[in-house]
Amino acid sequence: MIEFVRNVRLWFAPAEVRQDGETPDYRFSLANERTFLAWLRTALALIGGGFAVDQFLPDLRWGWRVGLALALLAAGVLCSLRAVNHWVRCERAMRRGEDLPVSRFPALLSLVVAVVAVAMVVVVLVGWEG
Amino acid sequence: MSAPAARRQDPDRDPGLQPERTRLAWRRTTLSGTVCAVLAVKTALHGGVSAPGVVACALCGVLWLGLLNIAHRRIRTLAATTAPAAFAPRHAAAAALCTVAMAVCGAALVL
Numbered sequence: 717m718i719e720f721v722r723n724v725r726l727w728f729a730p731a732e733v734r735q736d737g738e739t740p741d742y743r744f745s746l747a748n749e750r751t752f753l754a755w756l757r758t759a760l761a762l763i764g765g766g767f768a769v770d771q772f773l774p775d776l777r778w779g780w781r782v783g784l785a786l787a788l789l790a791a792g793v794l795c796s797l798r799a800v801n802h803w804v805r806c807e808r809a810m811r812r813g814e815d816l817p818v819s820r821f822p823a824l825l826s827l828v829v830a831v832v833a834v835a836m837v838v839v840v841l842v843g844w845e846g
Numbered sequence: 847m848s849a850p851a852a853r854r855q856d857p858d859r860d861p862g863l864q865p866e867r868t869r870l871a872w873r874r875t876t877l878s879g880t881v882c883a884v885l886a887v888k889t890a891l892h893g894g895v896s897a898p899g900v901v902a903c904a905l906c907g908v909l910w911l912g913l914l915n916i917a918h919r920r921i922r923t924l925a926a927t928t929a930p931a932a933f934a935p936r937h938a939a940a941a942a943l944c945t946v947a948m949a950v951c952g953a954a955l956v957l
Contacts, residue, residue, distance in 0.1 A: 804938070
């Protein structure tokens with residue numbers, strides 16, 4: 717958590733990142749940027765999915781609909797915050813010549829998406845019966 | 847034999863096309879952002895036009911423009927040089943915060 721707060725400070729202090737180590741090959745930085753953008757798109761897709769659940773499943777009970785929508789929106793928020801955090805960590809690791817950081821997040825996110833998908837199937841089936 | 851010919855024409859060009867690929871990644875991201883913003887506007891104006899709905903709509907529009915602005919600047923930087931500088935953390939944070947704010951806006955609309 718303290719590490720995360722330290723990284724948040726780095727988001728807004730580009731000069732501080734540049735002081736560390738030496739500039740890597742621009743292609744590595746661009747690849748890191750594309751990974752960041754892919755995660756940002758994942759976040760946008762999760763948020764769009766939250767809106768879509770709210771809009772296109774009107775027959776669901778209010779609690780389920782809002783719960784699912786909020787879960788997807790929250791996943792989107794986490795995903796985008798983590799995207800920028802991971803990008804900063806990778807950028808710094810490359811400048812220092814360290815190993816790239818490993819992360820539990822992709823596994824967690826895929827588990828959450830799987831759970832939401834199963835919940836969606838159950839809810840749609842039950843919702844149609846009721 | 848078109849590839850070697852192309853390389854001979856422009857020795858500065860990155861054969862891996864990294865700047866172009868990054869530019870296209872930005873384009874895809876703005877497209878995702880647009881889809882998200884359209885869905886947000888649809889949610890906001892679902893139950894007819896109301897003051898909170900219009901405010902949420904305007905907010906989502908501003909966030910979408912913010913994302914487009916960051917993407918546009920970055921795309922121009924990428925197109926301008928053959929070995930572009932690394933992306934600024936400030937802009938990365940701004941892009942992520944636009945996304946987060948859109949989700950918060952969505953949570954307020956859904957509730």
